[in-house]
Each structure stands twice: as C-alpha cells, then as structure tokens.
Amino acid sequence: MESLGKLLKQMKNPSFQRQQQEIEDEVFNHPKIKELRRQHPELSDAHLRINMSLLYLYINDKRNCENCPGLDNCPNDFKGHYSKLEVHTVNGETVLYERKVPCAKFISKQHDDQVKKRIRSFYVDERALNEGYKEVEIMGKDRLRAPAVQQVFQYIRDTKENGLSTRGMYLYGSFGTGKTFMMSYMLHELAIAGFTGVIVYMPEFVEDLKSLMMDNVKLKETTEIMKNCDLLIFDDIGAENLNPWARDHIMGSILNYRMNRKPTFYTSNYNLESLEKHLSFTNKDGEEGYKGQRLMDRIAPFVEVVNLHGENHRGNGR
Structure with missing residues (x-):
C-alpha cells in the first residue's frame, strides 16, 4: 500500500x-488523536x-496492535514496535516527535532469547530446556516426588536470594522419575535470574570424547565452557562407558577446577556408593578403586544428595 506521503505528492485532482x-x-x-x-x-x-503522515502512522500502528496477529506476523513497519508521539517545545515552538517503542511481545521474546543464550546443552533434547514450566504441574504430576521437588525449589529460591553457592545437587532415582526434567527446570529458572548453565548427557558426551581427542581446539573449548559456566549438570552419570582418559583427564580436570568455585549437579540411577563402583571400573584397565575414589572426592563433598522417588513417566509426560 502506498504511504500517505506518496499520496500527497500525487496530482491534486478532485478525487x-x-x-x-x-x-x-x-x-x-x-x-487517540483527540486524547x-x-x-x-x-x-x-x-x-x-503538517504532521499528518506521523499521525496516520501512529493510529495505523495502534490499529494493528489492537488486532495483533502475533510477533512473527506483525504488520507494522518496524516489526515488534509501534509509533509513540511526543510533544516538545523547541525554541518556543511546539514540535511533534515520533519514536518507535518495542511492544510487550517483542520485549518478552528478547527476554526469552537472552535466557536461551545463557544455557548450553550437549546431547540433551532441546525440548526439555525450551518448553514452559509450571510449579503446580511439576508438583502435582507425581506426589511421590514432592519432597525432592521441594528441595529443588528451595535451591532455586536460595540461589536467587543469596547468589551462587559452591554446593550442587546429586539427584538420583529410578528410570523415568523426571530427574532430567527437574534439572532442566532449575537451569531454566536460574537462567531467567541471570545465571549461565550447561547440561551434558553423559553417555553421548563420553562417546564423543573419542573424536574430540583428535581436535585439541574443540576439546579445550568444550571443557572450558563446562569449567566456567555458573551451573553445570552431568545428566545420567553412571550410564556411560568410561575409559581412563575420559574419567581421569576430562572429568577429573573439570571437577577439580569447579570444586570450591561453582556448583555441579548430577542426575543418576545410582546412589553415591554405586556410582563410586562404576567410576572405579573402565573397559581398558578394569577395576581401579583408588581412581574411582579420587573422582568421588570431587563429587560427594560438594553436593546435596536428593533421592527422587516416583513412578516411571517416560513416554507419557513427566
């Protein structure tokens, strides 16, 4: 559609x-103009x-906003923004100014984008991080997990009020009880509060480390991200097939750096005692109890242990 400015330049015929x-x-x-x-x-x-074109744009934007078709289909000239008029006195003369103002949907999307930028995931389904969360739904889905859910909620509240702690959380329980979902919820809530986070699915991460051995730059970049993020989650630890290099040089290095600095979180089907046995055994060297204990010394003292009871919800919601 032609702008009003172009219309005004046309031949001034009666029509x-x-x-x-x-x-x-x-x-x-x-x-709006009367107001x-x-x-x-x-x-x-x-x-x-004199300012007819600005006034026309102003009311046209208002009309579009009142019938908003959504941010992606915004018909305004500057997507996600509307015209706002301001009146000022300059050198004794009244001047009408127009400026673009972001709408609520645009601001909300900006906020969501900033939250997403604070979260990195390695091998974790992005849907677990991007979908909406409701505390009532989380609590009401399975009453058996209510005590563990309350502990996660309390950790979130404490972090928002008091800042980042050096202690993380070890969330363990049987298959399908919602451990990954709960940690993703925590990560999302604290990302909204401004904290950065990384969640790593351990089985695929350890498997992928074999290829990263040949790419020192990518390996260093990946481990530095894990070392320096505010919140690090090792998801499904204990389900991976460990090798000595992944356990001692990669996991050991990351955890050694983070302990007493930043919190690390874990989800697992194992309790801590069973996890130590798992970490003590590798496909290459068999059982090495002291090496498993050495890694556990970087885990157990720095976590709050939470047992997540509940039913297996895998396949029918969380």
Whole structure:
C-alpha cells in the first residue's frame, strides 16, 4: 500500500482531494488523536496537518496492535514496535516527535532469547530446556516426588536470594522419575535470574570424547565452557562407558577446577556408593578403586544428595 506521503505528492485532482479530506477527518476524529490534543492543547490544527503522515502512522500502528496477529506476523513497519508521539517545545515552538517503542511481545521474546543464550546443552533434547514450566504441574504430576521437588525449589529460591553457592545437587532415582526434567527446570529458572548453565548427557558426551581427542581446539573449548559456566549438570552419570582418559583427564580436570568455585549437579540411577563402583571400573584397565575414589572426592563433598522417588513417566509426560 502506498504511504500517505506518496499520496500527497500525487496530482491534486478532485478525487484525490476527497481522499485526502477523508484521511484528515479520520485522523482528526480518531480517539487517540483527540486524547493527544486534550493532553497537549498547544497542538493546533496546523500542527496536525503538517504532521499528518506521523499521525496516520501512529493510529495505523495502534490499529494493528489492537488486532495483533502475533510477533512473527506483525504488520507494522518496524516489526515488534509501534509509533509513540511526543510533544516538545523547541525554541518556543511546539514540535511533534515520533519514536518507535518495542511492544510487550517483542520485549518478552528478547527476554526469552537472552535466557536461551545463557544455557548450553550437549546431547540433551532441546525440548526439555525450551518448553514452559509450571510449579503446580511439576508438583502435582507425581506426589511421590514432592519432597525432592521441594528441595529443588528451595535451591532455586536460595540461589536467587543469596547468589551462587559452591554446593550442587546429586539427584538420583529410578528410570523415568523426571530427574532430567527437574534439572532442566532449575537451569531454566536460574537462567531467567541471570545465571549461565550447561547440561551434558553423559553417555553421548563420553562417546564423543573419542573424536574430540583428535581436535585439541574443540576439546579445550568444550571443557572450558563446562569449567566456567555458573551451573553445570552431568545428566545420567553412571550410564556411560568410561575409559581412563575420559574419567581421569576430562572429568577429573573439570571437577577439580569447579570444586570450591561453582556448583555441579548430577542426575543418576545410582546412589553415591554405586556410582563410586562404576567410576572405579573402565573397559581398558578394569577395576581401579583408588581412581574411582579420587573422582568421588570431587563429587560427594560438594553436593546435596536428593533421592527422587516416583513412578516411571517416560513416554507419557513427566
């Protein structure tokens, strides 16, 4: 559609003049323009006619916003923004200014995008991080897990109120009880509060380390991300097929750096005693109890142990 400015430059034939008068009448009689004039009686008809294109854009944006088709389909000239008019006095003259203001949907999307940028995932289904969460639904889905859910909620509240702790959480329980979901919820809530986080699915991470051995740059970049993020979650630890290098040089290095600095979290089907046995055994060297104990010394003292009871919800919601 041609802009009003282009219309005004056309030949002023009777038809165009009638159209111009109709537009002027529409603008002058629009409730928003009447409200503007009540607030600023210094605006004369001459001021309005001089700024007719700004006024037309202003009410057109308002009309679009009242019938908003969603941010992706925003029909305004500047997507996600609407025109706002301001009246100022400059050198004794009344001047009408127009500026673009972001709408609530645009601000909300910006906020969501910032939250997503604070979270990195390795081998974890992105849907677990991006879908909405409701505390009532989390609590009500399975009453058996209510005590563990309360502990996670309390950790979130404490972190928001007091800042980052050096202690993390070891969340263990049987298959399908919602351990990954709970940790993703925590990560999402604390990302909203400004904290960065990484969640790593351990079985695929350990398997992928074999290829990273040949790419020192990517390996260093990956481990540095895990070392320095505010919150690190090792998801499903104990389900991976460990090798000595992954356990001693990668896991050991990451945990050694983070202990007494930043919190690390774990989900597992094992309790701590069973996890130590798992960490003591590798496919290459068999059982090495002291090496498993050495890694556990970087885990157990720095976590709150939480047993997540509940039913297996895998396949029918969390």
